[in-house]
Amino acid sequence: MSAQNSSYQHKLKQAADWCALLHSDAPTDEDIQAHHQWLNLHPDNQKAYDELTALWGEFNTPDTGLNGRVLNNVLDNKPPKRHGAAKAFLSIALFSGFGLLLNHLGFSGITADHYTLKGQTQTITLQDGSVITLNAQTQIDVEFNDQNRLIRLHQGEVHIDATTNPSWPLVVQTQDTSATALGTSFSVKARGQDTYVVVTESKVKLCYLPQNNCVTGKQGEAMEVEDRYLTGPYPTNPSIRLAWLNxxxxxxxxxxxxxxxxxxxxxxxxxxxxxxxxxxxxxxxxxxxxxxxxxxxxxxxxxxxxxxxxxxxxxxxxxx
The missing domain is CATH 3.55.50.30 (Phage tail protein beta-alpha-beta fold)
Structure with a gap:
């Protein structure tokens, strides 16, 4: 990032603070005077503030999930000593696209053994030689025991090139499913309670655990559990479904x-x-x-x- 862009992003953050304060229904005369002084310090200050103010108006609708009335109620319902915290929340909301900052960055689940944030992918090699590539915003835990090699996929998507060992199966487990490698290469995606599997080489068995129902897909096929219903296998194009790898x-x-x-x-x-x-x-x-x-x-x-x-x-x- 260039120094110029970094400086302007800093001014945007300052502008978000001013928007938060001036939309709080509680700015003092001193606040307003200080705001005018800040605007006059540099032309970019006025530019940044105008852009954030325009966005406030453009996205001040129920469809954004965070409108001016709701934000002002957040401030109104807090005692005075908490005003600073509410102002900080509003500032973060403005600068983070009206979303919670941690969720925006993908920090939920960072206690997992391996994880990626927004805009990241990661490839890891397990102790058995299997290679796992994590798509963006993915969290997994890895547990090797005497019975199996267990990958718990909490969120996101992984592609696995598994080492073959019939006596020590590799299993990817989501909330309600398990995908067992009967070969070497496949992907598993978890989105809420739904699970999607694409087989890129050999075979994979997908089981919907609440119903103890299983299907097996081979290379070039997909299976899924969506809305608690197991479907597949059906033909698919792995190069399209897994284009994120490239x-x-x-x-x-x-x-x-x-x-x-x-x-x-x-x-x-x-x-x-x-x-x-x-x-x-x-x-x-x-x-x-x-x-x-x-x-x-x-x-x-x-x-x-x-x-x-x-x-x-x-x-x-x-x-x-």
Whole structure:
């Protein structure tokens, strides 16, 4: 990051603090005077404050999940001694795209044995020689015992190249499923209570544990447990489903909202958009997950989509 961008991001954070204070219904005359003095210190201060104020107005809707009335109620319902904490919450909300900062960065679950945050992937080699690649925002625990090699997937997606040992199976366990390697290469994705498996080599057995129901898929097939229902195996294209291994995301006539939700996990910055406004827009293409600027340019080539960015960190997507 250039020094210029870093300096401007610092001014954006200061502007977020001022927005938080001045929207709190409790600014004093001294606060207002200090705010004017800060604006006059540097032209970028006014620019940053204007941008944050405009965003406040643009995203002050129920669809963002955090509107001005709710934020002001947070401040109003706290005793005076807690005003600073509420102001800090509002400032974080402004600068973090109206989301909780820890969730935005993907810090939930960092007590796991291995984890990745937003915008990260990681490849690890286990003691048996098996290789696991973690997609963004993924958490796993690893437990080797006499019965099996157990990978607990709490969240996210992994691709595994497993060493073959029929007497010591490798099992990936999610909340309600287990995927047992009957060969060497496969992926498992956990999203809430749902589990998705793609077999890239040999075979994998997927079991839905509450019903003790299992199916086996082979190379080029997928299986899933979605809404408590086990389906598959069915043919799939692993190179498309696992394009994230090559820092790509393949969209084939999907909702723009779904695409943005997928891109968010791969980008450490902030994407801001209104889901209901964009959900009816359909998109197709191969989008880079390691170059958000290029991905946004590709989206903005659609004549109906508008993209704006602030300091290459905040990205706003809306309809023209």
């Amino acid at each position: 820092h790509r995301l393949v969209a084939n006539d999907i909702s723009l909202t779904v695409l943005l939700e997928s891109l968010e996990a791969h980008y450490p910055g902030i994407l801001m958009y209104q889901s209901t406004e964009l959900s009816h827009i359909r998109v197709s293409g191969v989008y880079p997950t390691d170059n958000i600027e290029l991905a946004m340019k590709m989206l903005a080539s659609d004549p109906t989509i508008k993209h704006q960015s602030v300091a290459n960190h905040l990205h706003f997507i809306s309809l023209k």
